Amino acid sequence: MKLEYVLLSLLAQRPHSGYDLRKWLQIEGQFLWSRAHHSQIYRALRTMESDGWVAHQVDPREGRPDAKVYRMTETGRDALLAWVRGPYEPTSRFQEVDFVARFSITVPLDREAAVRLIRTELTYRREQIARNRDRDRALHFEDPIPELDQELARQVHEELHQRGAQAVDGWVAWLERMELRLTEGKSVR
Structure with a gap:
């Protein structure tokens, strides 16, 4: 942007x-x-x-x-x-400043454009979740250096995935609440 x-x-x-x-x-x-x-x-x-x-x-x-x-x-x-x-193209990372800025600028200027923006982001995030949520996340090591703790690396990798999944789920829930507010005039909680 x-x-x-x-x-x-x-x-x-x-x-x-x-x-x-x-x-x-x-x-x-x-x-x-x-x-x-x-x-x-x-x-x-x-x-x-x-x-x-x-x-x-x-x-x-x-x-x-x-x-x-x-x-x-x-x-x-x-x-x-x-x-x-105009058209909006989501990025692979959610909650990007481009979306946040564009959304905050768009909402008070054109409610219908804001709804389209939300729906574009929602569609992209739902497809992203469907592609990645249950993918094989196994870490494979081949001749790692002695200092590398493979088990700890696996644990941290999984924890980061879980944290990311929670964060993107929270983002999707927020987008859904905003879509409702914009389309039905419901308050956001």
Whole structure:
């Protein structure tokens, strides 16, 4: 996912300065976009402005440098909605930041697109579980180094599989609750 869509989603709510965007990403949005350096944010804003997605006005500040305050344009709105409504391709790892960010951006903009997103993720995860849950997980060793504790390696391997299975099951349960909430208006617990 591109940083531009995260920034557009914030600008869909209200105008922001580059500093405000960076501060939001470091605190509230730390799970949506990891480690956005201020140079990345300003570079993205310049690109978005040259593409016509955003425009800025200078906000004079007494005793400090003036701030550029960015607003989304109609072209930016169209780009954001096209992305929200566009296809989503799940990754092999669940709970990826791409899905979480896209879902959090999509829900308030287009409920039907959010339902499609959830259903795409659910279908992929259910198929992934069906393919992998009962696969042969036996570890095979051939001339291992003396320090390698084969029995401990097998135990840890199995524990990690069980932990992963519990985590993906929890993820699927959450997706199912969100699908219900979006389609039937039921509260999520």
